[in-house]
Amino acid sequence: MSGNKNADELLKWGLQNAPMAENGQSSVAQVSEDIAAGRRPDLQDPALYEALMGKSEAQMMQEELGVAVDYSRPESDRLTALDNFEMLVEQVDNANNMESLQMWPALLKLLQSSNEPKIQLNAAWIVGTAMQNNDKAQVVALGHGILPILLALLEAPIPELRSKAMYAISSLLGHYPAAVAQFAEANGWAKFAGALQDSSIVVRRKVAFLLNQLLVQDPMDSSEPMQDGPPAPDTAVTAKDSGDSHMPPVPLEEGPATKRVKVRHPDVAQALVESGIFDALVTSLLPGATGAVTECNGQPTRNDVDYDEKALQVIMTLVDKRRPTLPLPKDKLAALVQALQGPPVDASAGMATFAEELGVDEQALNAFLAHLA
CATH class of the missing domain: 1.25.10.10 (Leucine-rich Repeat Variant)
Structure with a gap:
């Protein structure tokens, strides 16, 4: 579960919000230690995360x-x-x-x-x-x-x-x-x-x-000359162009993919x-x-x-x-x-x-x- 970004976020939230046990340690933290030590194989099943959070739409697309x-x-x-x-x-x-x-x-x-x-x-x-x-x-x-x-x-x-x-x-x-x-x-x-x-x-x-x-x-309009291949991209507005030496480069809009060639x-x-x-x-x-x-x-x-x-x-x-x-x-x-x-x-x-x-x-x-x- 820890390899899944959403599951990591869920675990992080749980650690921050779980009630404290009598020994002063978070109960979720204790469970996390048990999982890492292999003492809770029942919580290592990927299907458990799916049951709790649902499948991603990418997973559903693959299955369908x-x-x-x-x-x-x-x-x-x-x-x-x-x-x-x-x-x-x-x-x-x-x-x-x-x-x-x-x-x-x-x-x-x-x-x-x-x-x-x-x-x-x-x-x-x-x-x-x-x-x-x-x-x-x-x-x-x-x-x-x-x-x-x-x-x-x-x-x-x-x-x-x-x-x-x-x-x-x-x-x-x-x-x-x-x-x-x-x-x-x-x-x-x-x-x-x-x-x-x-x-x-x-x-x-x-x-x-x-x-x-x-x-x-x-x-x-047939007067506009066409070129072979995509046009040279305008990747960024530089600090020199903008007149602000402290401004980082800002990417320009590339336009629709259908118009780039x-x-x-x-x-x-x-x-x-x-x-x-x-x-x-x-x-x-x-x-x-x-x-x-x-x-x-x-x-x-x-x-x-x-x-x-x-x-x-x-x-x-x-x-x-x-x-x-x-x-x-x-x-x-x-x-x-x-x-x-x-x-x-x-x-x-x-x-x-x-x-x-x-x-x-x-x-x-x-x-x-x-x-x-």
């Missing part, structure tokens, strides 16, 4: 992952273990401990268990949660080669698994230029074009939502146009249009207002940010404007136009029209 990778256990036990693990990595510190605990290789192996789609789904959920708004975990996961594994899952036979893969991909690419660059090199835009024809409208919604996020985070963000707008994604999004919102992007399980994509809102946001963001030289499908955009000013899909909702039904107010619509003009 141990169950998840134990192929002799029933699948239900392994799924429960992965559920518990996912709740643990909602804490950023626990997610970052996955690297020091060497857990990423095991999770990536579970992601590739194609004969166990439910296990794959829970593993995708875990890595997505671990990377969400966590720059350190994003960098670690990309370094372990997670992106091609997740992209392959977009073709999995189960729609729920494809949806969770999109969740993980969104977590990985968020505000991470190097990951977006690797995504582009891995033919990711074509994968997303295919995902806009997915049989699950949920997958299509997630694709559209992520596309808008990538457009927003793209600085759209200078990689130019791919031109998202150009990629969406060249890959056909932009044209597909516009087409999917047009009444009377035909094609794989206009229907989902026999229902027009226009009937799903949630998808429509997300697809239209991509279109409006790209039109707002695009360069004048970027070719856009003018005829289809003109048809989209007419559709937005036309009747809503669901007249019973009390909206006057399709634009109003999608939450586009008159000012935003006029700005969109001005950009097109």
Whole structure:
């Protein structure tokens, strides 16, 4: 027990606060001497500390992952273990401990268990949660080669698994230029074009939502020179710099781990146009249009207002940010404007136009029209 820092602190507190025995010695001090002399083997069991103080979250993560990778256990036990693990990595510190605990290789192996789609789904959920708004975990996961594994899952036979893969991909690419660059090199835009024809409208919604996020985070500035490798670190403010000879060096903020390697963000707008994604999004919102992007399980994509809102946001963001030289499908955009000013899909909702039904107010619509003009 004395090798455990928390146990040492507990013992120290006990020595300071324990009542005194008749011989003037602390009763806890006497017990401590007995333990050191080997006279109290019952108190040397590490399980005793766990019973008193509880297991650390790192220990719980190791135990849950141990169950998840134990192929002799029933699948239900392994799924429960992965559920518990996912709740643990909602804490950023626990997610970052996955690297020091060497857990990423095991999770990536579970992601590739194609004969166990439910296990794959829970593993995708875990890595997505671990990377969400966590720059350190994003960098670690990309370094372990997670992106091609997740992209392959977009073709999995189960729609729920494809949806969770999109969740993980969104977590990985968020505000991470190097990951977006690797995504582009891995033919990711074509994968997303295919995902806009997915049989699950949920997958299509997630694709559209992520596309808008990538457009927003793209600085759209190709003039800044990039360098290979990480920039030279500014490690400290020196006493000379500060004008105070008595001030010790103060470390500077390093910034997000996802921005420490200078990689130019791919031109998202150009990629969406060249890959056909932009044209597909516009087409999917047009009444009377035909094609794989206009229907989902026999229902027009226009009937799903949630998808429509997300697809239209991509279109409006790209039109707002695009360069004048970027070719856009003018005829289809003109048809989209007419559709937005036309009747809503669901007249019973009390909206006057399709634009109003999608939450586009008159000012935003006029700005969109001005950009097109």
